[in-house]
Amino acid sequence: MLSIKNLHASIEGKQILKGINLEVKPGEVHAIMGPNGSGKSTLASVLAGREDYTVDSGEIVFKGKDLLELAADERAKEGVFLAFQYPIEIPGVTTTNFMKTAINKVREHRGLEPLDAVSFLQLMKEKMKLVEIDQSLLSRSLNEGFSGGEKKRNEIFQMAMLEPTLAVLDETDSGLDIDALRIVSNGVNTLKNADNATIVVTHYQRLLDYIVPDFVHVLYDGKIVKSGGKDLAKELEKRGYDWVKEEADVAKA
Amino acid sequence: MSKLTKEQIDQFFISQFQSFESKLNGESKKPLHQVRRNAFEAFRENGLPVAKNEEYKYTNIAKAFGRNLNVEALAEEASEFTTDDIQKHFIPDLEAINLVFVNGQFNESLSHLQNLPEGLHIQSIKTAQNDFSDDFAQHFHQHSIEGADSFSSLNTAFTNSGAFIKIAKSAIIEKTIACYYFSDAERKDVISQPRNLVIAEQNSQANMLETYVTLGNNSSFTNAATEIVIKDDAIFDYYKLQNESAKAIHVGATLVHQLGKSVFNSSTFSFSGAVIRNNLSIAVHKEHSETNMSGLYFINNSTHVDNHTVVDHKVANCESNETYKGVLDGKSKGVFNGKIFVRQPAQKTNAFQSNRNILLSDEAEMDTKPQLEIWADDVKCSHGCTVGQLDKDQLFYLRARGLDEKTAKSMLLNAFASDVVNKIKIEALKTLVESKITERL
Numbered sequence: 001m002l003s004i005k006n007l008h009a010s011i012e013g014k015q016i017l018k019g020i021n022l023e024v025k026p027g028e029v030h031a032i033m034g035p036n037g038s039g040k041s042t043l044a045s046v047l048a049g050r051e052d053y054t055v056d057s058g059e060i061v062f063k064g065k066d067l068l069e070l071a072a073d074e075r076a077k078e079g080v081f082l083a084f085q086y087p088i089e090i091p092g093v094t095t096t097n098f099m100k101t102a103i104n105k106v107r108e109h110r111g112l113e114p115l116d117a118v119s120f121l122q123l124m125k126e127k128m129k130l131v132e133i134d135q136s137l138l139s140r141s142l143n144e145g146f147s148g149g150e151k152k153r154n155e156i157f158q159m160a161m162l163e164p165t166l167a168v169l170d171e172t173d174s175g176l177d178i179d180a181l182r183i184v185s186n187g188v189n190t191l192k193n194a195d196n197a198t199i200v201v202t203h204y205q206r207l208l209d210y211i212v213p214d215f216v217h218v219l220y221d222g223k224i225v226k227s228g229g230k231d232l233a234k235e236l237e238k239r240g241y242d243w244v245k246e247e248a249d250v251a252k253a
Numbered sequence: 254m255s256k257l258t259k260e261q262i263d264q265f266f267i268s269q270f271q272s273f274e275s276k277l278n279g280e281s282k283k284p285l286h287q288v289r290r291n292a293f294e295a296f297r298e299n300g301l302p303v304a305k306n307e308e309y310k311y312t313n314i315a316k317a318f319g320r321n322l323n324v325e326a327l328a329e330e331a332s333e334f335t336t337d338d339i340q341k342h343f344i345p346d347l348e349a350i351n352l353v354f355v356n357g358q359f360n361e362s363l364s365h366l367q368n369l370p371e372g373l374h375i376q377s378i379k380t381a382q383n384d385f386s387d388d389f390a391q392h393f394h395q396h397s398i399e400g401a402d403s404f405s406s407l408n409t410a411f412t413n414s415g416a417f418i419k420i421a422k423s424a425i426i427e428k429t430i431a432c433y434y435f436s437d438a439e440r441k442d443v444i445s446q447p448r449n450l451v452i453a454e455q456n457s458q459a460n461m462l463e464t465y466v467t468l469g470n471n472s473s474f475t476n477a478a479t480e481i482v483i484k485d486d487a488i489f490d491y492y493k494l495q496n497e498s499a500k501a502i503h504v505g506a507t508l509v510h511q512l513g514k515s516v517f518n519s520s521t522f523s524f525s526g527a528v529i530r531n532n533l534s535i536a537v538h539k540e541h542s543e544t545n546m547s548g549l550y551f552i553n554n555s556t557h558v559d560n561h562t563v564v565d566h567k568v569a570n571c572e573s574n575e576t577y578k579g580v581l582d583g584k585s586k587g588v589f590n591g592k593i594f595v596r597q598p599a600q601k602t603n604a605f606q607s608n609r610n611i612l613l614s615d616e617a618e619m620d621t622k623p624q625l626e627i628w629a630d631d632v633k634c635s636h637g638c639t640v641g642q643l644d645k646d647q648l649f650y651l652r653a654r655g656l657d658e659k660t661a662k663s664m665l666l667n668a669f670a671s672d673v674v675n676k677i678k679i680e681a682l683k684t685l686v687e688s689k690i691t692e693r694l
């Protein structure tokens with residue numbers, strides 16, 4: 001489904017990603033872990049098409065299409081979803097209105113009729129339950145005055161609405177208390193099926209107790225330096241990142 | 254066509270006044286004419302303001318006038334507009350009492366003056382000055398007000414047949430009093446100087462809309478003035494909509510006097526025109542009054558919009574709120590100057606002001622200046638102004654959910670304008686403003 005080959009990316013002339021290789025198949029959950037500043041969020045942003053980053057070389061193929069050729073909105077329509085680490089506040093735009101526009105853009109792309117008001121509301125109600133989010137929150141300005149937990153639940157709510165084929169969760173666990181973490185994880189797990197895939201970007205192992213990965217990759221200095229199963233995450237939690245860094249530095253030298 | 258200098262324009266208006274005066278005959282014996290004469294002398298002393306004048310530093314009306322108007326061949330005051338010509342310019346679905354002005358003169362036959370609601374009186378100033386001589390003696394250009402300038406003097410000097418609008422004590426007028434100012438620029442350039450006096454008596458409620466339409470391809474210069482007196486406990490909503498031709502130069506003064514426990518709400522919307530200067534001046538004379546001012550200018554091409562506002566808090570325990578927002582594209586230029594005076598007796602004043610702007614192109618320009626002058630010591634005042642671009646992070650967030658660039662931008666700009674648009678209480682006007690915004694995007 002997703003194939004990243006030798007991806008190099010930079011921002012304002014500073015090289016961040018220095019040759020990422022990653023294969024993701026339908027039904028899989030991949031965790032990207034790593035110390036701060038290793039390039040985890042950059043990878044998430046590059047996948048979603050943030051224009052601040054320059055892709056210097058390499059390729060990303062998604063469902064047979066060259067993802068780098070597509071603008072952010074076209075990627076979203078193709079089924080890429082980024083759950084933001086820091087969801088943006090937009091005064092004057094309600095989540096409801098925004099989601100209605102987004103869903104119909106996605107449907108239009110898939111050759112479907114726009115949802116009428118009733119079906120849209122039904123869908124909203126169904127998905128709201130999933131992340132235990134209140135209607136009143138969705139009628140307010142997008143993320144404005146939301147708590148950290150509410151913002152993250154709103155991200156997963158949007159993901160549930162848009163039903164992406166590839167969900168990229170960028171440090172969705174940061175700033176979440178344990179209750180919110182359970183709600184968010186439960187939402188993600190419910191949405192999981194054999195046809196879609198999830199990339200979980202996180203610093204800590206805790207989230208992976210709830211969203212169990214098939215693969216764990218450690219990103220360090222812009223490269224994936226170690227890959228393994230879910231046990232790798234547990235080991236990282238116990239031993240920290242230093243030993244992986246040392247291994248990588250030795251290998252480099 | 255040669256360009257006129259400021260001195261030539263001043264001289265043009267001086268000779269115009271002399272010829273106007275000579276045709277007044279018996280009119281010139283009436284008290285109103287003394288008011289005209291005083292205003293004329295005030296104009297003659299200073300003439301039109303030029304860029305050296307701090308208040309007109311960014312908006313040179315004299316230059317625009319001199320460059321665009323052919324004063325050798327001006328349209329006559331009379332015009333042959335029929336109901337059919339003008340009707341299509343009325344705001345759709347607006348429940349209104351329509352007042353029509355052509356080239357500055359109140360046209361009673363084109364206006365809808367039959368079956369006026371009880372408590373609403375509308376009459377031409379020509380006759381109202383006799384029938385309501387006390388009101389004229391008390392209020393017509395009688396109170397000095399901060400922000401009134403040479404243009405309002407010029408307008409007063411040429412007062413002829415504007416509208417006198419009076420809302421009776423405790424009357425509630427639900428329909429909008431809609432003033433349509435038509436300039437007939439079909440054959441020649443035209444100058445219009447409409448002048449109105451509005452009196453909202455005690456405990457009354459009314460809402461009024463002013464909008465300007467230039468028909469034809471020649472240039473127009475409008476120098477409008479509307480004086481509004483809001484008496485104790487009255488509530489008055491005022492709307493101004495500007496959607497003018499690219500050859501229309503507009504100077505408009507709205508001069509408001511508020512008495513005790515009164516409420517004045519003003520909303521100004523500017524979408525197009527050549528040069529627009531709005532002077533909104535409010536003097537608050539008695540305690541416990543509330544003043545709300547909002548504005549939206551959404552402009553492109555080389556439209557120039559200048560909003561100068563003044564709130565003069567003369568007494569204690571009053572509140573004013575001001576929100577002006579601008580979206581500027583193309584080579585358009587915006588100016589905002591918000592003056593708030595809090596005089597020494599005006600303790601416990603709450604005055605808030607904000608002006609926020611988004612520039613959509615590299616060539617658009619915005620000059621903004623808050624100006625608070627506070628002599629009282631127990632007050633709450635704040636102001637803020639911003640000029641920036643659309644927020645890149647917000648744009649990316651929307652696009653990451655599948656909204657194309659155009660839809661995302663349009664959503665953000667609508668959201669930006671929404672708090673000003675949502676203040677419109679007249680549904681038909683709100684619909685029109687929203688459609689103008691959508692048209693722009």
